[in-house]
Amino acid sequence: MHLFIRKSHGLVVIVLVILCSCGNHDIDSAIMREHAEKLKKTNSFRYPLDNYFPETPVIETDPPKGELHHAAEDSFAPAGTPVYAIGDGIISYSGSAKGYGWLIIIDHPVENVYSLYGHLSTSRWKKTSGNVKKGELIAYLAEGEEGGTMFSHIHFGLRMGQRSDYPGWGDSRWMAGYTNSRPELRGWFSPSQIIGQTDSMRNWHRYIRKREDIVSERNIHASDFKITSGKYNEREDLDQMIRKEFGDQYRLADWKDIMSFSTNIEEWADSIGLNSGEENSLLISNDGYRIWLSRQYYISRFNHKKPRDFLAHRAIKNNFVCLGSWFGLNNHVLAVKK
Ligand SMILES: [Zn+2]
Numbered sequence: 001m002h003l004f005i006r007k008s009h010g011l012v013v014i015v016l017v018i019l020c021s022c023g024n025h026d027i028d029s030a031i032m033r034e035h036a037e038k039l040k041k042t043n044s045f046r047y048p049l050d051n052y053f054p055e056t057p058v059i060e061t062d063p064p065k066g067e068l069h070h071a072a073e074d075s076f077a078p079a080g081t082p083v084y085a086i087g088d089g090i091i092s093y094s095g096s097a098k099g100y101g102w103l104i105i106i107d108h109p110v111e112n113v114y115s116l117y118g119h120l121s122t123s124r125w126k127k128t129s130g131n132v133k134k135g136e137l138i139a140y141l142a143e144g145e146e147g148g149t150m151f152s153h154i155h156f157g158l159r160m161g162q163r164s165d166y167p168g169w170g171d172s173r174w175m176a177g178y179t180n181s182r183p184e185l186r187g188w189f190s191p192s193q194i195i196g197q198t199d200s201m202r203n204w205h206r207y208i209r210k211r212e213d214i215v216s217e218r219n220i221h222a223s224d225f226k227i228t229s230g231k232y233n234e235r236e237d238l239d240q241m242i243r244k245e246f247g248d249q250y251r252l253a254d255w256k257d258i259m260s261f262s263t264n265i266e267e268w269a270d271s272i273g274l275n276s277g278e279e280n281s282l283l284i285s286n287d288g289y290r291i292w293l294s295r296q297y298y299i300s301r302f303n304h305k306k307p308r309d310f311l312a313h314r315a316i317k318n319n320f321v322c323l324g325s326w327f328g329l330n331n332h333v334l335a336v337k338k
Contacts, residue, residue, distance in 0.1 A: 035112070036193065039189075042111060047086065047192075052075050053076075053294070054075050054192050055291075068178035069183050070177075071157055071177060071183040072177060073190070074155055074156075076294040077141055082137050084138065085115075085135065086108075087115070088131075090106065090107050091129050091138075092106065093174075100148055101122050101149075102122045104117045112161060113158055115158050116175070121141065126140070141153070157177075160187035160189070171186060207237075207290050211254075214256060214257075225336050227333070227334060230332070234294070234296030234327055234329060238290070253284045254288065255297070256287060257336050269301050282333060285297055286314075297323060298323075299322065299324075303320060313325060
């Protein structure tokens with residue numbers, strides 16, 4: 001939210017600055033740290049989804065200049081996924097909210113924090129008031145558009161204090177999804193640091209980084225490619241699986257490797273053993289990235305007949321081979337000689 005202030009109205013400027021500053025005071029980082037340590041020990045909370053997996057963490061480094069800080073964690077899951085209260089508490093808000101679809105906020109007075117659940121379904125059943133118990137069903141994830149987002153996911157925030165401690169406007173507003181200042185200065189915690197990370201969450205941070213071992217200018221042959229016998233998904237260590245099957249000379253293949261065969265892609269696909277159809281897709285990276293949002297990149301051979309609902313990031317020779325991405329996969333992996 002931006003406040004547009006005309007310079008000619010000096011008095012208005014002063015009044016607004018006073019109003020904003022009292023609601024937006026920085027929260028002492030020592031107090032935040034101390035409170036976080038206490039919360040970790042209480043073990044009061046669970047995650048809002050059964051398969052919670054924060055692909056978009058609370059910002060760890062500053063965003064590019066002029067962009068806002070993400071004040072919560074996002075976990076992508078299909079529309080209709082049940083959403084649970086993370087701990088005992090009282091619903092202090094349940095209603096439509098700009099950019100969120102349906103929004104629920106639960107105050108947890110014992111722990112002196114509140115939890116925020118965004119992008120919930122407006123049309124399905126949801127809890128609208130009253131006390132909740134840890135693990136109680138409160139809502140369902142929205143279809144992307146209904147929830148004010150392109151892809152269905154939960155925006156899950158955890159904040160020091162109770163909802164009524166914060167104003168309804170400005171950088172400290174109680175429903176903020178993004179902040180101008182660093183989120184911790186506004187009382188927002190990193191939920192998974194409080195609730196506890198699994199090994200796969202920690203590994204995920206390695207997977208979403210850009211790979212540095214992709215060399216595009218090189219001489220490769222179709223015989224340099226191999227397909228793993230095992231099937232894997234985006235949350236597994238594909239490099240380790242490739243090493244296990246083929247040794248250290250191989251790495252995950254990249255879209256760039258395949259692009260060097262774009263003029264004779266049919267021959268290449270036949271020679272590596274890529275069969276047509278989405279069920280025969282092979283996991284790869286795209287320009288060094290394995291993951292887009294929460295989705296693993298993969299190639300599919302369609303012989304120019306791409307299904308309508310297939311979202312192709314890129315394609316070779318009028319959809320002979322396409323680059324797609326999805327989560328929850330179980331596919332063979334394409335490896336290439338380094
Ligand atoms: Zn978010």
